[in-house]
Amino acid sequence: TWTYNDGNGNTSTQTQNVVIDDVTAPVANVAALADVTSECSITSLTAPTATDNCTGTIAGTHNATLPIISQGTTVVTWTYNDGNGNTSTQTQNVVIDDITAPIANVATLADVTSECSVTSLTAPTATDNCAGTITGAHNVTLPITTQGTTVVTWTYNDGNGNTSTQTQNVVIDDA
Numbered sequence: 001t002w003t004y005n006d007g008n009g010n011t012s013t014q015t016q017n018v019v020i021d022d023v024t025a026p027v028a029n030v031a032a033l034a035d036v037t038s039e040c041s042i043t044s045l046t047a048p049t050a051t052d053n054c055t056g057t058i059a060g061t062h063n064a065t066l067p068i069i070s071q072g073t074t075v076v077t078w079t080y081n082d083g084n085g086n087t088s089t090q091t092q093n094v095v096i097d098d099i100t101a102p103i104a105n106v107a108t109l110a111d112v113t114s115e116c117s118v119t120s121l122t123a124p125t126a127t128d129n130c131a132g133t134i135t136g137a138h139n140v141t142l143p144i145t146t147q148g149t150t151v152v153t154w155t156y157n158d159g160n161g162n163t164s165t166q167t168q169n170v171v172i173d174d175a
Contacts, residue, residue, distance in 0.1 A: 022084040026050035026058050033078070033092035040130035042094050043067040050080035050088060058082060060090065071096050071160050098160035102126035102134045109154070109168035118170050119143040126156035126164060134158060136166065147172050 002014045028050045036042055043066055047059040060078035068074050074094045081087045104126045112118055119142055123135045136154035144150050150170045157163045 022052075022054045022082065022086060024053045025086040025088040026052040026055075026080040026082050028080065028088065028090045029057075033090060035093040035095050037095045037097065039096070039098045039100060041067045041069045041096065045076065045092075045094070048078055048090065048092070050090075052080075052082040052086075054084065055082045062092075064094070068094050068096060071098060098130045098158065098162060100129045101162040101164040102128040102131075102156040102158050104156065104164065104166045109166055111169040111171055113171045113173065115172070115174045117143045117145040117172065121152065121168075121170070124154055124166065124168070126166075128156075128158040128162075130160065131158045140170075144170050144172060147174060 002016060003011055004013070005011045028048065030048065033048055036045065045062055045064065045066070047061070050058045050060065052058050058080045060080050062076050062078050064074065064076045074096070076092045076094055078090045078092060079087055080089070104124065106124065109124055112121065121138060121142070123137070126134045126136065128134050134156045136156050139153045139155070140150065150172070152168045152170055154166045154168060155163055156165070
């Protein structure tokens, strides 16, 4: 409200509307967000920021469900909201790439011996950084009845393209 006074006790008023209308979206503080990488999972993400002409610094919120465990690239969208109806978005790659092979739980597998045949083998295990305990799979056809030593190869596969192997001797000796 504006008041006009002529100095002689006479006044009049007039109203004026002052309109504040923020129509400018926040601007990300960095042009491109760096990739976030891990071999097995991402359990948290650090919120990037944007600057707004009215509000100041704004933290982004993301659309991801954590933890992210899927191998490959997940694109996360960050949204900056200034609280006045203006938003902007920015994407970030979350890359899960398991490159570590399983490690056998024992350094050397014990020989398996028999006089006539071996009809079953006890599967050894390995530990994987992402998958936990992995059971080995062998390359022989059972039963093993051939006299002498048969070398069995056990393969540990983590399901993400990483394998390791270990051998075990099966000795058939009808002495």
